[in-house]
Amino acid sequence: MSHDTISKILRMVPREKAFYFFTSIGNYTGESASSLKEFMDKINGINVKSLEFHLYRGDFEKWVNEVLQDGELAVEVRKLQKFNLTGDALRNQLYVIVSRRFKRLTSNPSPIRV
Amino acid sequence: MKRKRQNFYIFPTVNNKFKQAPFLIERGEATLKLKNNTLILDDTDLEILEALQEDSRQTYMAIGKHLGIAHSTVYDRIKRMEKNGIIKKYTALIDAEKAGTKRITAIMTVFTDPKESEKVAETLSSALQVLEVYTSLSEELQIIAKVAADNQEHLHTFIANSVAPLPGVLRIRTSILTKKFKETQFTIVNNRKS
Numbered sequence: 405m406s407h408d409t410i411s412k413i414l415r416m417v418p419r420e421k422a423f424y425f426f427t428s429i430g431n432y433t434g435e436s437a438s439s440l441k442e443f444m445d446k447i448n449g450i451n452v453k454s455l456e457f458h459l460y461r462g463d464f465e466k467w468v469n470e471v472l473q474d475g476e477l478a479v480e481v482r483k484l485q486k487f488n489l490t491g492d493a494l495r496n497q498l499y500v501i502v503s504r505r506f507k508r509l510t511s512n513p514s515p516i517r518v
Numbered sequence: 519m520k521r522k523r524q525n526f527y528i529f530p531t532v533n534n535k536f537k538q539a540p541f542l543i544e545r546g547e548a549t550l551k552l553k554n555n556t557l558i559l560d561d562t563d564l565e566i567l568e569a570l571q572e573d574s575r576q577t578y579m580a581i582g583k584h585l586g587i588a589h590s591t592v593y594d595r596i597k598r599m600e601k602n603g604i605i606k607k608y609t610a611l612i613d614a615e616k617a618g619t620k621r622i623t624a625i626m627t628v629f630t631d632p633k634e635s636e637k638v639a640e641t642l643s644s645a646l647q648v649l650e651v652y653t654s655l656s657e658e659l660q661i662i663a664k665v666a667a668d669n670q671e672h673l674h675t676f677i678a679n680s681v682a683p684l685p686g687v688l689r690i691r692t693s694i695l696t697k698k699f700k701e702t703q704f705t706i707v708n709n710r711k712s
Contacts, residue, residue, distance in 0.1 A: 424682040429674045430624060430692025432682045 410509050413474045414440055423467045427453045440472055440509075444502045452495055459485060459494065477505045557602050562587065566595055567604075574608045621666050623649075624673055626681070627691045628661040634686020635659050641684055647676050658688075670694065 422438040425446065435450055437443035447455065458464050462482070469478035480501045489497055562585065569581045578596070582589040599605045614621065630638050635653065639661050643651045650664040667673035677690060 420683045424678050429670050430626060430677045430690060432690035434689035
C-alpha cells in the first residue's frame with residue numbers, strides 16, 4: 405500500500421464528513437469521529453446501542469469505504485454483521501477489527517504520523 | 519358595559535425571527551408595536567381579523583354586512599392591516615393525508631451551546647424540511663423543530679448530514695409523530711371562546 409493511500413486513510417476529515425454517532429433514527433449522542441484513530445477510540449466509550457444501530461444499517465462500512473476510502477477495513481466491518489453480535493461482544497469485536505487495521509497502517513515501514 | 523381586557527396572539531404565516539413566532543396583541547386598546555410607530559387596533563379591526571380567520575375568501579361586502587359596517591370601511595382596514603404586516607398572507611389549510619402525501623413528521627429537540635444557538639436556529643429555519651422552529655426555556659438550551667421527510671431514512675439522513683454537524687449542536691432527540699389527535703392555529707376565535 406502506498407504512503408499516499410495510507411495518509412489518506414489516516415487523515416482528519418472535515419466536520420461535515422465526520423462520523424456522527426446516533427442511537428436510533430434522529431437521536432444523536434453528541435459524539436463524532438473525524439479520523440480512523442478517533443473512530444477507534446470512540447468504540448470503547450460510546451453507548452453500545454449506537455454501535456448496534458450503525459453496524460446493522462451498514463453505516464460504519466459506508467463511512468469507512470466512502471469517506472476514509474479504506475475498502476479493506478470496510479469489508480472486515482461488513483463481515484462482522486453476519487455474526488449478529490450485540491452488546492459488549494459486538495463492541496469488543498469491532499474494536500479488535502479497527503485497532504488491528506490501525507496498527508497495520510501505522511506500523512508501515514515509513515511510519516505515518518497521526 | 520366595559521369589556522374584559524384579554525390578551526391574544528396572532529400567528530403570522532411567514533417567518534418572523536424563527537418560523538411561526540407569535541405576535542402579542544392586547545384586547546381592548548389593542549396595540550402592536552412596529553419598528554418606529556405604534557398601530558392601534560380597535561374592536562372593529564379585531565372582528566374583521568376574526569372574520570378573515572374563519573373564511574379569508576369572503577368578500578368585503580359580506581364581512582361588512584356581518585359586522586354592520588360599510589364594505590369600504592372593511593376594505594380600508596384590511597388594506598391598512600396588510601400594509602402594516604398584521605395580515606401576512608392568505609393561504610390554504612391542506613389536509614396532507616387527503617391530498618395523498620405520505621410524509622412523516624417528527625419533533626426534533628436540539629441541545630445546543632448557548633453561544634451558537636441563534637445560528638443553529640437560523641440555519642434550521644432556512645431548511646426546507648423544517649416546518650417550525652422554536653427555542654425553549656429549560657436548564658439546557660434547546661431548539662425544538664418540527665421536521666417533515668418522505669420516510670424515516672430521509673429524516674435520519676437530513677439530521678445526520680445537516681443538523682448534527684452544525685457547530686454548537688451538543689445532542690439531538692427526535693420523536694416521529696404517529697397519530698394526530700388535533701391540529702389548529704391559535705386564532706382570535708379560539709381566544710374569545712376560551
